[in-house]
Amino acid sequence: QVQLVESGGGLVQAGGSLRLSCAASGRTFSRYAMGWFRQAPGKEREFVAAISGTDGSTYYADSVLGRFTISTDNAGNTVLLQMSSLKPEDTAVYYCAGNSAGYSGPYEQRYDAWGQGTQVTVSS
Numbered sequence: 001q002v003q004l005v006e007s008g009g010g011l012v013q014a015g016g017s018l019r020l021s022c023a024a025s026g027r028t029f030s031r032y033a034m035g036w037f038r039q040a041p042g043k044e045r046e047f048v049a050a051i052s053g054t055d056g057s058t059y060y061a062d063s064v065l066g067r068f069t070i071s072t073d074n075a076g077n078t079v080l081l082q083m084s085s086l087k088p089e090d091t092a093v094y095y096c097a098g099n100s101a102g103y104s105g106p107y108e109q110r111y112d113a114w115g116q117g118t119q120v121t122v123s124s
Contacts (some may be wrong), residue, residue: 009118022096
């Protein structure tokens, strides 16, 4: 059983930056992939970014491409989401997700572990 714990959310002005962290513990695998999703009030949860556990390749939603960067630490047990040039429409609860089969794409049904979420609020 893998546990994912997010941290780093908060309130920031438009144009500012925030860094989210997600620590994975429990039974992880060498090819464990991790991603970030978000859910704004009244909207469905949507994909943000993901990173492969095998070759480190990354995948981003068009809405965050060029502004957000996903990365992992050397051990591969912590995934970071560096968010820059934040916009009010980035306001959402951000969720960390993990996939033990190595999938690192946008389909949330493929992820088998989820964190509790962390709130990000961007003021205009």
